[in-house]
Amino acid sequence: MLRRLNYIKSVQQPMARVLHIKSPLQNSTPVEHIVSSAKVKTDIGIDRDIPYIIYGQNYRYKEGHVYQGFRCERVESIPDYGLMSCTLRHLGTGTEFWYLDRNHIENSFSIHFRTTPFNSTGLPHILEHLTLAGSKKYPVRDPFFKMRNRSVATFMNAMTGPDYTIYPVSSMNEVDFRNLQMIYMDAVFRPNLLYLDFLQEGWRLEHKDVHDRNSDIVFKGVVYNEMMGAYADNNILLKQKMLNNILPSHAYGHMGAGNALEMPKLTHEDLVNYHRQYYHPSNARIFCYGSFDLEKTLEFVDKEYLSHYDRMDSSFSCIPSEKRWSEPRRVCIQGRPDTMGPSIDRQNQIAIGLLLCDITDIQENFELKILAELLIRGPNSPFYKSMVEPNFSGGYIRWTGHVPNRKDTYFTVGLQHVSEDDLELFEELFDNTLHKASIEGFDSQHIESVLCNYELTLKQQSECRHLLYKSIVLWNHDGDVVSNLRISELFSKLRNKLKDNPNYFKQKIEKYYINNPHKLIITMRPNECQEIERQLSESKLLLKKLKETSDEEFEQIYENGLKLEAFQKAPQDIEVLPCLSINDVQKPFPRPKMNELTLRSVPTLISHEPLAGITYLNCMFNTTGLSLNDSMLLPLFCSVVSEMGTSNHDYRQFDNLVRSKMARIVFTPKVVESVTDGKSYHLGLLMKTYAVDKNVDLMFRLCEELLLNFRLDDTDRLKMLIKNYISKFSLNVRSNGHLYAMMGSSALVTNAGRLKSLLTGVDHVDYMKKYVKENSIEAIRDSLKSIGSKVFSRNNLRVAINTSEKTVSSILGNYERFLTHLPTQHQMINTKEIFLQEPSFRHYNLDMPLNFCSKTIFAVPYVHEDHAALRVLAKILTAKYLLPVVREQNGAYGAGAKIGFDGLFNFFSYRDPHSAKTIEVFDKTYEWLQTGNCKIDQQAVFEAKLAVLQLVDWPIAPGEINSDSFVLGATYDIYFNYRARVLAVTVNEVLNVIEKYFKNESKHFGKCVIGRKSVEIEVDDESDETSEMSN
Ligand SMILES: [Zn+2]
Secondary structure, eight states, rough: OOOOOOOOOOTOOOOOOOOOOOOTTTOOOOOOOOOOOOOOOOOOOOOOOOOOOOOOOGGGOOOOEEETTEEEEEEEEEGGEEEEEEEETTTOOOOOOEEEEEOOOOOEEEEEEEEEOSSSSSSHHHHHHHTTSEEEEEEOOOOHHHTTTTOOOOEEEEEEEESSSEEEESSSSHHHHHHHHHHHHHHSSSSSSOHHHHHHTTTEESSSSTOOTSSOOOEEOHHHHHHHHHHTSHHHHHHHHHHHHTTTSSSSSSTTTTTTTGGGGOHHHHHHHHHHHSSGGGEEEEEEEEEEEEHHHHHHHHIIIGGOOOOOOOGGGGOOOOOOOOEEEEEEEOOOOOTTSSSSGGGEEEEEEEEEEEOHHHHHHHHHHHHHHHHHHHSSHIIIIIIIIOOOOBOOOOOEEEEEEESEEEEEEEEEEEEEEHHHHHHHHHHHHHHHHHHOOOOOOHHHHHHHHHHHHHHOOHHHHHHHHHHHHHHHHHHOOHHHOOOOHHHHHHHHHHHHOHHHHHHHHHIITTTTEEEEEEEEETEEEEEEEHHHHHHHHHHHHHTTOHHHHHHHHHHHHHHHHHHHHSOGGGGGOOOOOOOGGOOOOOOEEEEEEETEEEEEEEEEEOOOOOEEEEEEETTSOOOOOHHHHHHHHHHHGGSSSSSSHHHHHHHHHHHHSSOEEEEEEEEEEEEETTTTTEEEEEEEEEEEGGGHHHHHHHHHHHHBBBOOOOOOHHHHHHHHHHHHHHTTTTTTHHHHHHHHHHHHTTTHHHHHHHHHHHHHHHHHHHHHHHOHHHHHHHHHHHHHHHHOOOOGGGEEEEEEEHHHHHHHHHHHHHHHHOOOOOOOOEEEEBBBOOOOEEEEEEOEEEEEEEEEEEETTTTTTTTTHHHHHHHHHHIIIIIIIIIIIOOSEEEEEOTTTTTTEEEEEEEOOOOOHHHHHHHTTHHHHTTTTSOOOOOHHHHHHHHHHHHHHHHOOGGGTTTTIIIIIIHHHHHHHHHHHHHHHHHHHHHHHHHHHHHOOSEEEEEEESSSSTTTTTOOOOOOOOOOOOO
């Protein structure tokens, strides 16, 4: 399954299960991820115990010893991440068990199998869905979804990659951690794999109306729809085709996650047989992380599961190396036109891929990754100079770079939004650029900046999930995962090589880039008939299937439809699933260690938790007083201001300086509704960056240089940045459509929601396209300049710094000097009033086979006494109403309800084949609540509370500690009280909010559909978006 992870860290958070998002693995193909009711991080302080390492003899596990049926084979320290690594092997089955021992509150467990696909039916992917559809010990349909309400997991997921399937869970609560372990182990080793679940999750033929045997027969199925939706995203399709064609001869030649048109070749029997062979312990790898007792886990895994199996030779699942080509190949494919993109003649995409080396060659791959960064990233890189700066495209394709997670790794570079005439130019530039780079090599400052920046990124990504993602594919191919995490060693080896041989990278370019015939050129042209052709192929396939169908089988189709419906609606005994008790969740997070102070009249929040040597800086500039026109340009301003250099350093020099000392300086616009009264909002500009402690002084100096001396004079560069900005923006909508739909419907409810949509929603693309057309580049430049001079002042600033206790005093001097140099201006107004709007409906036309729907109603602000009960209700609606009806019965890939900090209550669906039906489902919520289908009793409320607590107590990355307090105004006290209120919500309170907010249609609601127009839905005319905004 495909999901996103490029999520927008602080604004939008993952939502409950299985919406498909971009893989967390860099440049990987579809993988599954959980997304459901949008989680909002809260202001919590986690026990951030200092990492520990116990070296050598004193470590508790020893090589050669046997622990609960596992022999300990390797014990090593990984100093870069403060970890001990312990590799064990099961005596009976040979299953490898990798334990990362760290004194950390969040513990993780995962099991994964090498699931090599041998066709494009999506077998491993459908199997992943079925595995989580009930097992011997837990014969409950979809324990995965059910457990979301009985656990406080911080992560619970299943993902299918091109050659593996992984089931990871994380929790900070040991009881919960063990519960989830039990469910996942039973799910993978003893799943029921029922035929009816296969029909529901995989594919089936069914009457459009299951009760009417005369109605049309159509294809249905969760994965069927999921993949149809996924490959309607040009980006995903092109990336998939690159993989299929550059590594064509084995597993990667297939669309492993499933091509909808191939799926109907798959039978239930194939799936059961595949499970028997591939989900065997000898073909599995188990990972464990954290501080909970390892031996308990080992004992459980051995006794309950592995000891019941014999060892098997698992070499059948290995993937061989690709045979190298003797000459380049070329592939042309077609994509969908992008209604939000540039004119159709400029919608071509082109990419070149070059096969590199085996994934298990860790040092080589590491160096090739650095080389790829040198070649493509930032304004000093040769490809950026030759391909992006001449401004004939919409910039790089998102997955440009080193692709490390296949058996053979490869490099790709691609451009989006290219005109037909320039496709050839791209190829010429590709060759010329490499040729030039192989002669000239790289400037030493550029090399240094890339090395430093990458090192900082790796060190900062020290959380368990990053470590697992970084390791899983390498491990799958029997690579040395421990050496791969000893990053300082990798860096120092490379630095030594560079010192000894100044031509080191030049030689690598010769070998892997210039003299490499294993090269694939792939072009994607828009085809305006793509959707019609898809429908035609589907109809042909359907016809073929129906022709082969006997009368008996027709009867079977009808019967199965009824059986499945009854099966979906049958009550289930979910009490067989473990559930936490109220005692397990009584404890809130402790108050984070922080000081509030005012320095040079700037309110400052300093958090000092142990942070492994990195200091994070967050500056919020109040921009509420900007005019509407200026506000509308704020996102563009954020995108370009750190990319154009300063009056002291041009943009190339400035980029080198920043990358060699600190993380990029990132600016984001923020519209924030008041959490206390819901009557006002403010607009801000958040600047974020971080650096290792020793570079904090430089970090402040470079931020100061940018804020005081930013330069936007180079209009050619500005033009290029604007074009890439619009291209990038328009392409995001397809993968995160539900978020954009919710923004679209919120925009119809309040003026703050409208502003958000105008700044970060679909409306923004339209606005910017129009704005750029109507204004000269000089006028745009001047407007952007004036924003900077109005905004960057000390009077409009609030700051949050996250650092370690021991560094606080040493950085204060640097910080104060930074503040002293900032200019002062008159203070802007702090807030604006929120206005409510008349109910309406908005449709955004997007050429996709499946839609995204949402409905938003105005509810109550975060601190209102009803908010917690509404949030509990949202969880009940998601689990008991929306998922069963919109997902299981109507075939949408995801659905849910949520209420956020903004006080708006949202319903949404994701990759949905039936928008009109879904909107009706949203509208009939109260009716459904009255039918008695839903028992709102103590247990239902308690489970929903757990689901809410998962979000409220979400572990926070070091850079985000106190971020809710700082950005949203949701302080620790607010979190603390809110959490207590969630725990105290009663059945009666839930019933009350149902009556209060759902009995009568809210006076202020909005509905939104993103997708193709449907005759079934009446939509308001599109209006001039900005005209209704008040200043
Ligand atoms: Zn899936």
